[in-house]
Amino acid sequence: MKTATRDPAAQHLWRPYTQMKSTPPALPVVSAEGVRIKLADGRELIDGISSWWTVCHGYRNPHIVEAVKAQLDLVPHIMLGGLTHDPAERLAARLAALAPGDLNHVFFCESGSVSVEIAMKMSIQFWINQGVAGRTKFVAFRGGYHGDTLATMSVCDPDEGMHALFGGSLAHQIIADLPVDAASIAQFEALLDAHAGQIAGVVTEPLVQGAGGMKFHAPEILQAMRTACDARGLPLIFDEIMTGFGRLGTMFAAGKAGVTPDIMTVSKALTGGTLPLAAAIASKKIFNAFWSDDPAAALMHGPTYMGNPAACAAANASLDLFEREPRLQQVAAIEAGFERLLPAARDIPGVVDVRWQGAIGVVEMQALPELDSLKAAFVESGIWVRPFNNIIYLMPPFTIDATDLETLINTALAVTRRWAGQHFAGQ
Structure with a gap:
């Protein structure tokens, strides 16, 4: 029936x-x-x-359409395990050049939610690879939204967000009020100290909390987060899936705030709205924790369609347009x-x-x-x-x-x- x-x-x-x-x-x-x-x-x-x-x-931008068509005639898809291709290599280099600070190491995937999960996984293993156990929790903020997959649901707003139904199935994270002034910044720092041995990293949407209600906050808040994380050696993750690629008037919200995170996630406008693609872009400090003679220190993650050539061609064409057009x-x-x-x-x-x-x-x-x-x-x-x-x-x-x-x-x-x-x- x-x-x-x-x-x-x-x-x-x-x-x-x-x-x-x-x-x-x-x-x-x-x-x-x-x-x-x-x-x-x-x-x-x-x-x-x-x-x-x-x-x-805009829809059907001819430069992006032609770039995708040309790539489909060459290699629509090829695995990145043991193989590589020019569109992914070129896109990774261009993203590294555009991203703030030393965010130079680009790990591709297919969706924004997955890129945040990868950033979380990187942060946890960052500590494991240095012989530090027990750092498995993340500090995230009320009003935040980072995706619909299981790990990202756990760092979304637990009360006002759309995922309250799954509370009993999710990892228990440390959800804080977004600091907005000197007093709440001090409370945020005290929270970091209270959970000092548990925290793997801090994850936030820079300047605008999107699907949680389009809530804005000042650059000074991100600067305070950066200072607090630096004082404690904590990785800071910026979820730029919505804010990245010009939406706030600069290529990334991180640049507008004058703050470089340890990991930045991007997706959505990355390909100009043509094909699925996302990335977690890591700093030298994060990447170096995985650079080892020990195979167990490698990041054991590999989405099947990561770095899809057609999607990378679309993203490269999109970046061309940011360079050529106003x-x-x-x-x-x-x-x-x-x-x-x-x-x-x-x-x-x-x-x-x-x-x-x-x-x-x-x-x-x-x-x-x-x-x-x-x-x-x-x-x-x-x-x-x-x-x-x-x-x-x-x-x-x-x-x-x-x-x-x-x-x-x-x-x-x-x-x-x-x-x-x-x-x-x-x-």
Whole structure:
């Protein structure tokens, strides 16, 4: 017997973050170009979230498309165990040159969650290889999100995040409040000292906590974390899966904050939103702990599709575009558009905060009841915006022009105003 569902496609296709029994039908997409998604019924939507923050150069950028096509004609995939290839070698060198400080050693994988797991694994073995036992726990922060795999779930927010159901199945980590001032920084340092023999490393999203609520924090917080970790010899991990590759106005949030972590994870916009690829980029200090005559000191990890040549070709082409085209200036223009237009949201009923940084604009609501109706209203108005929890956010492709950006922002605010008027009347 087939399972009853509102979405005919769900007879076989299990969709993400979705209650399959009650979800509305998904929108069939037939093509995408630039900043527009074309639906099967002929409608076009301005993409306000870059396909989960990946499509930084717009859809079907010809330079990336041609690079992938050329690589498919040569070697679509080859294992990195005992073999190598130019796209991976070149990409690793370019990432090492772009990354801050001495982050020079690039370990590839296929997804952001896995890159964070690899960073955690590196940190634990960093201590083991030096003959130090018992350092297996990580300090992470409330409001944080690092992925949906088992290890990354354990360093997400345990209470407000989406993974509370799995609490009894996850490794027990040390979850702290994100320090925001001198007093909370002192509390953070005291926490590190209280668990001195247990901590393998500290993991955080630099400057913006993404899926946990698009929460911003100051560069000084990361600088304080770096100082505290240095004083105790602790590896500091920056999860730049969302913030990396220009989203905040610099290539990496680490550079914007003037802080070099010991390991930095990247994914999402790495390939310009074309093919799956991620990486954990380690410092010399981390890498040297694995450089040994002892085979047991090697990092025993190897995703099957790590360093996929086609994905690496896409990533190299994406980096070409950052070099040749004014992407960071375009991010600055998006930020200026948010600064000019988003403040109008402050008088919408139910709004508790409006904020922006780089190419991220956020309207925080008291709550978002009947969320599916709001999503549908955005689509009916010609934009693709996908709120979550109590957050309406915009993260368009960097290549969006001024007219489309204004349309996106004004339409999002108009729809939100109408919808909020129905749900927060009298406030």
